[in-house]
Amino acid sequence: MIAQPELQTLRRIASKANPRVKDWAALSDKAERRRQGLTLAEGRRLVEEGFKRSGSALFPPKAFLVSDRGAERPEAGVLLARARELGLECINLSEPCCQKITRQIAPDGLALVCGIPEADGDLPTGTCMSGIWLVADGVQDPGNAGALARTALAAGAAGCLFLDGADPTSPKFLRGSMGAAFTLPCPSWTSADFARRRSNLPLRIAIATADPTARDYRNYPCEPPLGIIMGGEKGVSDALAALADDRIHIPLSGGVESLNLAVAAGILLFTGRSSVNKARTAM
Numbered sequence: 650m651i652a653q654p655e656l657q658t659l660r661r662i663a664s665k666a667n668p669r670v671k672d673w674a675a676l677s678d679k680a681e682r683r684r685q686g687l688t689l690a691e692g693r694r695l696v697e698e699g700f701k702r703s704g705s706a707l708f709p710p711k712a713f714l715v716s717d718r719g720a721e722r723p724e725a726g727v728l729l730a731r732a733r734e735l736g737l738e739c740i741n742l743s744e745p746c747c748q749k750i751t752r753q754i755a756p757d758g759l760a761l762v763c764g765i766p767e768a769d770g771d772l773p774t775g776t777c778m779s780g781i782w783l784v785a786d787g788v789q790d791p792g793n794a795g796a797l798a799r800t801a802l803a804a805g806a807a808g809c810l811f812l813d814g815a816d817p818t819s820p821k822f823l824r825g826s827m828g829a830a831f832t833l834p835c836p837s838w839t840s841a842d843f844a845r846r847r848s849n850l851p852l853r854i855a856i857a858t859a860d861p862t863a864r865d866y867r868n869y870p871c872e873p874p875l876g877i878i879m880g881g882e883k884g885v886s887d888a889l890a891a892l893a894d895d896r897i898h899i900p901l902s903g904g905v906e907s908l909n910l911a912v913a914a915g916i917l918l919f920t921g922r923s924s925v926n927k928a929r930t931a932m
Contacts, residue, residue: 651720651729656741659715663743670742673714673750673762679816682765687711689820690761691751693724698828699761700731708823708831712738712762716747719758728759751820765818766836780807781875781921782852783914786840786889788881791815795825796911798835802826804918807873808834812843812889814881840889847892852876856885856893857917859907863896871921879914 662670675681676689690699690708699710713732719725720741732739747756783801788794794815801809811817817835826833838846847854855869856878878885878893890896899908899916908916 651725656720659739659741661741665745665749670746682818688763688765688818690763690823692757693759696759696761698831702831703735707766708763710761710763714740714760716742716758780873782807784810784876784878786812786880786885788814791819791821792825795822798826799829800911800915802829802833805922806918811837812840854893855895855897856890858896858898863898866897866899869897
Protein backbone atom coordinates (compact mmCIF):
# COMPACT_ATOMS: atom_id res chain seq x y z
CA MET A 650 0.00 0.00 0.00
CA ILE A 651 0.98 3.64 -0.32
CA ALA A 652 1.56 5.40 3.00
CA GLN A 653 -0.66 8.42 3.53
CA PRO A 654 2.23 10.93 3.67
CA GLU A 655 3.57 9.56 0.38
CA LEU A 656 0.09 9.63 -1.18
CA GLN A 657 -0.19 13.31 -0.28
CA THR A 658 2.89 14.08 -2.37
CA LEU A 659 1.04 13.04 -5.54
CA ARG A 660 -1.00 15.41 -7.60
CA ARG A 661 -4.63 14.78 -6.72
CA ILE A 662 -7.61 15.06 -9.04
CA ALA A 663 -10.97 14.87 -7.27
CA SER A 664 -13.40 16.45 -9.74
CA LYS A 665 -15.00 14.48 -12.58
CA ALA A 666 -15.18 17.79 -14.47
CA ASN A 667 -11.39 18.02 -14.60
CA PRO A 668 -10.28 18.27 -18.27
CA ARG A 669 -7.76 15.44 -17.90
CA VAL A 670 -10.40 13.15 -16.42
CA LYS A 671 -12.62 13.95 -19.39
CA ASP A 672 -9.80 13.19 -21.82
CA TRP A 673 -8.93 9.88 -20.17
CA ALA A 674 -12.59 8.86 -19.94
CA ALA A 675 -12.87 9.51 -23.69
CA LEU A 676 -10.21 6.88 -24.42
CA SER A 677 -12.98 4.29 -24.68
CA ASP A 678 -13.59 5.82 -28.14
CA LYS A 679 -11.32 4.82 -31.03
CA ALA A 680 -11.29 8.26 -32.64
CA GLU A 681 -10.28 9.83 -29.34
CA ARG A 682 -7.50 7.32 -28.85
CA ARG A 683 -6.13 8.21 -32.27
CA ARG A 684 -6.54 11.94 -31.64
CA GLN A 685 -4.79 11.83 -28.29
CA GLY A 686 -2.33 9.07 -29.21
CA LEU A 687 -3.17 7.36 -25.93
CA THR A 688 -5.03 4.42 -24.43
CA LEU A 689 -5.74 3.07 -20.97
CA ALA A 690 -4.34 -0.12 -19.42
CA GLU A 691 -6.60 -0.90 -16.48
CA GLY A 692 -5.89 -3.08 -13.45
CA ARG A 693 -2.92 -4.35 -11.50
CA ARG A 694 -1.93 -7.05 -13.97
CA LEU A 695 -1.78 -4.70 -16.95
CA VAL A 696 0.09 -2.09 -14.92
CA GLU A 697 2.70 -4.69 -13.99
CA GLU A 698 2.96 -5.90 -17.61
CA GLY A 699 3.21 -2.32 -18.83
CA PHE A 700 6.13 -1.69 -16.50
CA LYS A 701 7.87 -4.90 -17.57
CA ARG A 702 7.60 -3.86 -21.22
CA SER A 703 8.22 -0.15 -20.64
CA GLY A 704 11.07 -0.15 -23.16
CA SER A 705 8.75 -1.37 -25.92
CA ALA A 706 7.55 1.09 -28.53
CA LEU A 707 4.15 -0.66 -28.67
CA PHE A 708 2.38 0.88 -25.64
CA PRO A 709 4.91 3.05 -23.77
CA PRO A 710 3.57 4.10 -20.34
CA LYS A 711 3.04 7.83 -19.86
CA ALA A 712 1.26 8.19 -16.50
CA PHE A 713 0.44 6.04 -13.48
CA LEU A 714 -3.04 6.52 -12.01
CA VAL A 715 -3.94 5.33 -8.52
CA SER A 716 -7.28 5.88 -6.80
CA ASP A 717 -7.80 6.15 -3.05
CA ARG A 718 -8.89 2.49 -2.99
CA GLY A 719 -6.01 1.48 -5.22
CA ALA A 720 -3.55 3.13 -2.84
CA GLU A 721 -4.63 0.66 -0.16
CA ARG A 722 -3.70 -2.39 -2.23
CA PRO A 723 -0.57 -4.21 -0.95
CA GLU A 724 1.27 -3.86 -4.28
CA ALA A 725 0.49 -0.15 -4.77
CA GLY A 726 3.65 1.12 -3.07
CA VAL A 727 5.92 -1.05 -5.22
CA LEU A 728 4.11 0.06 -8.39
CA LEU A 729 4.38 3.71 -7.44
CA ALA A 730 8.11 3.33 -6.82
CA ARG A 731 8.52 1.68 -10.23
CA ALA A 732 6.50 4.43 -11.91
CA ARG A 733 8.77 7.03 -10.39
CA GLU A 734 11.86 5.11 -11.52
CA LEU A 735 10.51 5.31 -15.06
CA GLY A 736 9.90 9.02 -14.72
CA LEU A 737 6.13 8.71 -15.16
CA GLU A 738 3.64 11.29 -14.02
CA CYS A 739 1.88 9.86 -10.94
CA ILE A 740 -1.64 10.99 -10.09
CA ASN A 741 -4.00 10.18 -7.22
CA LEU A 742 -7.65 10.01 -8.30
CA SER A 743 -10.82 10.16 -6.27
CA GLU A 744 -13.02 7.07 -6.62
CA PRO A 745 -15.67 8.91 -8.72
CA CYS A 746 -12.94 10.05 -11.12
CA CYS A 747 -11.52 6.53 -11.35
CA GLN A 748 -14.93 5.05 -12.14
CA LYS A 749 -15.57 7.67 -14.82
CA ILE A 750 -12.25 6.91 -16.50
CA THR A 751 -12.38 3.12 -16.36
CA ARG A 752 -16.18 2.73 -16.69
CA GLN A 753 -16.02 -0.30 -14.43
CA ILE A 754 -18.36 -0.91 -11.51
CA ALA A 755 -15.57 -1.89 -9.13
CA PRO A 756 -12.18 -0.91 -10.59
CA ASP A 757 -9.14 -1.94 -8.57
CA GLY A 758 -7.89 1.64 -8.71
CA LEU A 759 -4.67 1.08 -10.67
CA ALA A 760 -4.14 2.08 -14.29
CA LEU A 761 -1.62 3.28 -16.84
CA VAL A 762 -2.10 5.89 -19.51
CA CYS A 763 -0.06 4.56 -22.45
CA GLY A 764 0.97 5.68 -25.89
CA ILE A 765 -0.34 3.67 -28.84
CA PRO A 766 1.28 2.20 -31.97
CA GLU A 767 1.00 4.02 -35.26
CA ALA A 768 -2.37 3.44 -36.90
CA ASP A 769 -2.37 1.00 -39.82
CA GLY A 770 1.39 0.50 -39.61
CA ASP A 771 3.39 -1.84 -41.79
CA LEU A 772 4.32 -5.29 -40.56
CA PRO A 773 7.81 -5.47 -39.03
CA THR A 774 9.68 -6.99 -41.96
CA GLY A 775 12.38 -8.76 -39.98
CA THR A 776 9.77 -10.58 -37.90
CA CYS A 777 7.73 -11.48 -40.97
CA MET A 778 10.70 -13.16 -42.55
CA SER A 779 11.13 -15.61 -39.70
CA GLY A 780 7.74 -16.26 -38.16
CA ILE A 781 4.07 -17.16 -38.42
CA TRP A 782 1.38 -14.48 -38.33
CA LEU A 783 -2.26 -14.91 -37.34
CA VAL A 784 -4.51 -12.84 -39.61
CA ALA A 785 -7.93 -12.36 -37.99
CA ASP A 786 -10.71 -11.30 -40.35
CA GLY A 787 -13.77 -9.54 -38.92
CA VAL A 788 -13.28 -10.35 -35.22
CA GLN A 789 -15.45 -7.62 -33.70
CA ASP A 790 -15.41 -8.30 -29.98
CA PRO A 791 -12.29 -6.68 -28.42
CA GLY A 792 -12.16 -9.26 -25.63
CA ASN A 793 -12.12 -12.13 -28.13
CA ALA A 794 -9.55 -10.31 -30.25
CA GLY A 795 -7.36 -9.84 -27.18
CA ALA A 796 -7.64 -13.55 -26.38
CA LEU A 797 -6.40 -14.31 -29.89
CA ALA A 798 -3.37 -12.10 -29.29
CA ARG A 799 -2.62 -13.92 -26.04
CA THR A 800 -2.95 -17.29 -27.78
CA ALA A 801 -0.65 -16.14 -30.57
CA LEU A 802 1.99 -14.93 -28.13
CA ALA A 803 1.84 -18.18 -26.17
CA ALA A 804 2.33 -20.15 -29.40
CA GLY A 805 5.36 -18.10 -30.41
CA ALA A 806 3.68 -16.32 -33.33
CA ALA A 807 5.35 -13.27 -34.85
CA GLY A 808 2.19 -11.19 -34.46
CA CYS A 809 -1.53 -10.77 -35.10
CA LEU A 810 -2.95 -8.73 -37.95
CA PHE A 811 -6.58 -7.66 -37.41
CA LEU A 812 -8.69 -6.94 -40.49
CA ASP A 813 -12.03 -5.07 -40.34
CA GLY A 814 -12.50 -5.85 -36.68
CA ALA A 815 -11.77 -4.80 -33.12
CA ASP A 816 -9.28 -2.03 -32.51
CA PRO A 817 -6.09 -3.38 -30.87
CA THR A 818 -5.62 -0.10 -28.98
CA SER A 819 -8.91 -0.55 -27.10
CA PRO A 820 -8.72 -0.85 -23.29
CA LYS A 821 -10.98 -3.92 -23.63
CA PHE A 822 -8.55 -5.44 -26.12
CA LEU A 823 -5.64 -4.86 -23.73
CA ARG A 824 -7.58 -6.51 -20.91
CA GLY A 825 -8.52 -9.45 -23.13
CA SER A 826 -4.89 -9.92 -24.14
CA MET A 827 -3.88 -9.94 -20.45
CA GLY A 828 -0.75 -8.00 -21.35
CA ALA A 829 0.19 -9.89 -24.54
CA ALA A 830 -0.41 -6.75 -26.59
CA PHE A 831 2.52 -5.06 -24.84
CA THR A 832 4.83 -7.62 -26.46
CA LEU A 833 3.14 -8.89 -29.63
CA PRO A 834 2.75 -6.62 -32.68
CA CYS A 835 -0.99 -6.32 -33.43
CA PRO A 836 -1.52 -3.93 -36.35
CA SER A 837 -5.00 -3.19 -37.65
CA TRP A 838 -5.80 -2.94 -41.37
CA THR A 839 -8.87 -3.03 -43.56
CA SER A 840 -9.36 -5.91 -45.97
CA ALA A 841 -8.75 -3.41 -48.76
CA ASP A 842 -5.37 -2.55 -47.18
CA PHE A 843 -4.50 -6.22 -47.08
CA ALA A 844 -5.47 -6.78 -50.71
CA ARG A 845 -3.49 -3.73 -51.80
CA ARG A 846 -0.38 -4.75 -49.86
CA ARG A 847 -0.66 -8.50 -50.49
CA SER A 848 1.85 -8.63 -53.34
CA ASN A 849 4.48 -6.92 -51.19
CA LEU A 850 4.02 -9.08 -48.10
CA PRO A 851 6.84 -11.62 -47.64
CA LEU A 852 4.30 -14.19 -46.47
CA ARG A 853 2.74 -17.33 -47.86
CA ILE A 854 -0.96 -17.14 -46.97
CA ALA A 855 -3.06 -20.09 -45.79
CA ILE A 856 -6.78 -19.73 -45.10
CA ALA A 857 -8.34 -21.81 -42.33
CA THR A 858 -11.67 -23.19 -43.51
CA ALA A 859 -14.33 -25.65 -42.40
CA ASP A 860 -14.33 -27.21 -45.88
CA PRO A 861 -13.33 -30.88 -45.41
CA THR A 862 -11.83 -30.95 -48.91
CA ALA A 863 -9.15 -28.51 -47.78
CA ARG A 864 -5.78 -29.85 -46.68
CA ASP A 865 -5.64 -31.43 -43.21
CA TYR A 866 -3.66 -29.01 -41.00
CA ARG A 867 -1.61 -31.94 -39.64
CA ASN A 868 -0.17 -32.53 -43.10
CA TYR A 869 0.47 -28.89 -43.91
CA PRO A 870 4.10 -27.69 -43.83
CA CYS A 871 3.89 -24.56 -41.67
CA GLU A 872 7.06 -23.04 -43.04
CA PRO A 873 7.60 -19.39 -42.17
CA PRO A 874 7.17 -16.75 -43.31
CA LEU A 875 3.49 -17.71 -43.16
CA GLY A 876 0.20 -15.94 -42.50
CA ILE A 877 -2.82 -17.98 -41.37
CA ILE A 878 -6.14 -16.24 -42.05
CA MET A 879 -9.01 -17.10 -39.70
CA GLY A 880 -12.49 -15.62 -39.81
CA GLY A 881 -14.61 -14.17 -37.05
CA GLU A 882 -18.33 -14.63 -36.56
CA LYS A 883 -19.05 -14.55 -40.32
CA GLY A 884 -16.01 -16.50 -41.48
CA VAL A 885 -13.36 -15.35 -43.93
CA SER A 886 -14.64 -13.11 -46.71
CA ASP A 887 -14.58 -14.41 -50.28
CA ALA A 888 -12.29 -11.53 -51.30
CA LEU A 889 -9.67 -12.54 -48.74
CA ALA A 890 -10.05 -16.24 -49.50
CA ALA A 891 -9.18 -15.49 -53.11
CA LEU A 892 -5.82 -14.07 -52.00
CA ALA A 893 -4.73 -17.23 -50.17
CA ASP A 894 -2.10 -19.62 -51.47
CA ASP A 895 -3.38 -22.62 -49.52
CA ARG A 896 -6.52 -23.87 -47.75
CA ILE A 897 -6.32 -25.88 -44.51
CA HIS A 898 -8.87 -27.26 -42.07
CA ILE A 899 -9.10 -28.94 -38.67
CA PRO A 900 -11.01 -32.25 -38.86
CA LEU A 901 -13.59 -32.50 -36.06
CA SER A 902 -15.24 -35.56 -34.55
CA GLY A 903 -18.06 -36.35 -32.15
CA GLY A 904 -20.58 -34.33 -34.12
CA VAL A 905 -18.87 -31.04 -33.25
CA GLU A 906 -19.45 -28.50 -36.02
CA SER A 907 -17.05 -25.74 -35.01
CA LEU A 908 -14.49 -24.58 -32.45
CA ASN A 909 -14.02 -21.38 -30.51
CA LEU A 910 -11.79 -19.13 -32.62
CA ALA A 911 -9.03 -18.84 -30.00
CA VAL A 912 -9.03 -22.63 -29.55
CA ALA A 913 -8.77 -23.21 -33.31
CA ALA A 914 -6.04 -20.58 -33.59
CA GLY A 915 -4.13 -22.26 -30.77
CA ILE A 916 -4.28 -25.64 -32.50
CA LEU A 917 -2.94 -24.23 -35.77
CA LEU A 918 -0.28 -21.97 -34.25
CA PHE A 919 1.07 -24.53 -31.78
CA THR A 920 1.14 -27.16 -34.55
CA GLY A 921 2.95 -24.66 -36.74
CA ARG A 922 5.54 -23.96 -34.05
CA SER A 923 6.07 -27.70 -33.54
CA SER A 924 6.58 -28.22 -37.29
CA VAL A 925 9.09 -25.38 -37.44
CA ASN A 926 11.01 -26.70 -34.44
CA LYS A 927 11.18 -30.20 -35.93
CA ALA A 928 12.42 -28.82 -39.23
CA ARG A 929 15.14 -26.81 -37.49
CA THR A 930 16.20 -29.80 -35.41
CA ALA A 931 16.51 -31.93 -38.54
CA MET A 932 18.80 -29.41 -40.26
